[in-house]
Amino acid sequence: MIEGLIAALSLSNIAAAVLGVFLGIIIGAIPGLTATFGIVLLVPVTFIMSTDHGMIMLVGIYAGAIYGGSISAILLNIPGTPASIISGWEGYAMAKRGEAPQALGISAVGSGIGGMIAAVALVFMTPVLAQLALRFGAPEYVMLVIFSLVVVVVMMETPLLSNLASVFIGLSIAAIGISPVDGAARMTFGFYNLYSGLGVVAVLIGFFCLPQALQLAIEAIRGENAVGAGKVGASSVAKVWKRVIYDRWLLLRSSTLGVGIGVLPAIGPESTPFVAHSLERRISAHPEEFGKGSQSGLFAAEASASANIGGSLIPLLSLGIPGSAAAAVFIGALTLHGLQPGPLLFTEQPGLMYSFFTGYFVVNLLVVVMGFFCSRYMAALLRLPKAMIAAYVTLFSFFGAYAVNNSMFDIWVMIGALVLVIAMRAATIPVIPSVLGFILGGLLETNIAIAMARSTELSYYLQRPIALGLAIISVTIVIWTIWRRLRSGPGAVSSTGNGKGSLLETGD
Amino acid sequence: MSYRMLPLLLLVVLACVVIAAVQDTSSLMSYPVFITATAFLLTGLAVLPTIPWRRPARAALPGAVFGRTAGERRRMVRIIAFCAVWLIYVALLNRLGFVLASSLALVASLWITLGTLRPIASAGAVVFVLALAILITTVLFVPVPKAGVDHWIDETIFTVMEK
Known part of the structure; x- marks a missing residue:
């Protein structure tokens, strides 16, 4: 362990971490380029490095990209990655109030602390958490997905019916393509490109980046060209750390939740911030601030998303099971370097493993430092005229949609998603529940099929305490929310995402 | 509609x-x-x-841009033109290649949104697209649609690297 620690703190390993985080932040900040995309792009570069340098650089890209996605989300309301949707919600509201540097600082520190807590969990709790992941069967996954969807339905202050409709629209989009059960093509309308389903990146760019670019273009054409969404400057270290102390338990809770969800295979960092944000809103002393530029909400989203990455590394390294799409690519990179992820990795390469764990801690420390250092320059984006931002973001949106699969069809999918968002906004249906439904839809369908194939008897499900517990919590949340809304009356809908305002704003 | x-x-x-x-x-x-x-x-x-x-x-109407005055109509035409530029971009991307199509689309959309053709902004856009194309094709190996200008850039870079 000590050898690994010393190796990780060598100058060359720190240089690899700096390079990884820097590249990750840039990739994440560009709309359409995700953490997975960044790792895929830079795997070949790691062949000129030693294994530990390469692993640390790749995990630096992963962590840096998740943080980088929040930069464009906070400054422009354009999430760079799917994991930064909630960060855009809270952070952009802060930026509009003139608190962009503070939001960027909170984002960096929240992300870094979440990652560091995950690194500690990696070192000390890998065997225990790996066993927990193995206890999750199909019924548990079904209930976990339903729980996540329930959380997002009750989280939005828009009418429950609209939120529920939005979730089912997302699930419907996710069902397009080859059936995971019998292999039949469904709802493809004769397009063979739809057999593999709709591309996640293309749809999310159409949902978030392109509408915002178009909105900026409309505002520029109307003559509202100066962004002016706040002052430009460095984050106040003292103010951010004061907030860290105030929200210390929130950070611990959100990070723990992030690690816990990250451990579960196939659930990436995209959905975790929704759950963490909603949980914190429920227990906060100031729930009315959430969704309107809440610093606590931003902390919860950032810490949970970052901790999810660390969590996803636990089943990856200990069992060889990827916890997210990026982790799956990461497994490929390890294999290319001659490493076989699984229990034997710890016995055959203990020095390398501990070097990697320490390197992951260093990577997250660097996210904090570089986030603070760079926020002054990043916030300068706000000085650019809206016309320029609109044109360049549109170019990056088209490039991002194309580049993932090198497919022109994905560009049309992105445009289709834009039209869908406009229609949903016109119908006052929020977009965010659709996003979660779309992301989790495949997982839900597959696991429903597996669970139903095993047993249709109720007793089978009653004997599974985790699934039963999640079901009881979900039902309780629904009943409590309906009761609360009935008591508040129909006029008690907050201004957050009530469908009024701009035609194209998707910051539900 | x-x-x-x-x-x-x-x-x-x-x-x-x-x-x-x-x-x-x-x-x-x-x-x-x-x-x-x-x-x-x-x-x-x-x-x-x-x-x-x-x-x-x-x-x-939320976000109403569908006005009746001459000024509002002009703004509406510009918004439609902005959308049309990017739809035409998709249609021409394979024929013109990434560099030429992206440069033209970026310059045209800057022209529409800024209201005037600004030489420095336009030149900056072309340089940006060129730099992006070189970065993504030669450093990151991301394939993009290629035509005349893109092939010429590839050949030039290859020749320079050979020397």
Whole structure:
């Protein structure tokens, strides 16, 4: 362990971490380029490095990209990655109030602390958490997905019916393509490109980046060209750390939740911030601030998303099971370097493993430092005229949609998603529940099929305490929310995402 | 299309998806049929009461850009032109290649949104696209649609690197 620690703190390993985080932040900040995309792009570069340098650089890209996605989300309301949707919600509201540097600082520190807590969990709790992941069967996954969807339905202050409709629209989009059960093509309308389903990146760019670019273009054409969404400057270290102390338990809770969800295979960092944000809103002393530029909400989203990455590394390294799409690519990179992820990795390469764990801690420390250092320059984006931002973001949106699969069809999918968002906004249906439904839809369908194939008897499900517990919590949340809304009356809908305002704003 | 027709368009699209799900699956009790039918039903319930069946006052439209004055009409034309530029970009990307199509689209959309053709902004856009193309094709090896200019850039870089 000590050898690994010393190796990780060598100058060359720190240089690899700096390079990884820097590249990750840039990739994440560009709309359409995700953490997975960044790792895929830079795997070949790691062949000129030693294994530990390469692993640390790749995990630096992963962590840096998740943080980088929040930069464009906070400054422009354009999430760079799917994991930064909630960060855009809270952070952009802060930026509009003139608190962009503070939001960027909170984002960096929240992300870094979440990652560091995950690194500690990696070192000390890998065997225990790996066993927990193995206890999750199909019924548990079904209930976990339903729980996540329930959380997002009750989280939005828009009418429950609209939120529920939005979730089912997302699930419907996710069902397009080859059936995971019998292999039949469904709802493809004769397009063979739809057999593999709709591309996640293309749809999310159409949902978030392109509408915002178009909105900026409309505002520029109307003559509202100066962004002016706040002052430009460095984050106040003292103010951010004061907030860290105030929200210390929130950070611990959100990070723990992030690690816990990250451990579960196939659930990436995209959905975790929704759950963490909603949980914190429920227990906060100031729930009315959430969704309107809440610093606590931003902390919860950032810490949970970052901790999810660390969590996803636990089943990856200990069992060889990827916890997210990026982790799956990461497994490929390890294999290319001659490493076989699984229990034997710890016995055959203990020095390398501990070097990697320490390197992951260093990577997250660097996210904090570089986030603070760079926020002054990043916030300068706000000085650019809206016309320029609109044109360049549109170019990056088209490039991002194309580049993932090198497919022109994905560009049309992105445009289709834009039209869908406009229609949903016109119908006052929020977009965010659709996003979660779309992301989790495949997982839900597959696991429903597996669970139903095993047993249709109720007793089978009653004997599974985790699934039963999640079901009881979900039902309780629904009943409590309906009761609360009935008591508040129909006029008690907050201004957050009530469908009024701009035609194209998707910051539900 | 009128803004108030968009919720109806959403319902029509969802109805088409339900029909496709019914046609493509063997059982009416299948997962896609249940999901899509529920989406249609819930959206209908959520949307129908909110549709203003009578024509609303223009000022009441969210994000209203559909004005009647000459200035508003000009702005509307510019917004449509901005959208058209990027649709034409998609149509021409394979024929013109990444560098030429992206440069033209970026310059045109800057022209439309800024209101005037600014030489420095336009030159900056072309340089930016060139730099991006070189970075993504030679450093990151991301394939992009290529035509004349792109092939010429590739050959030039190859020749320089050979020397």
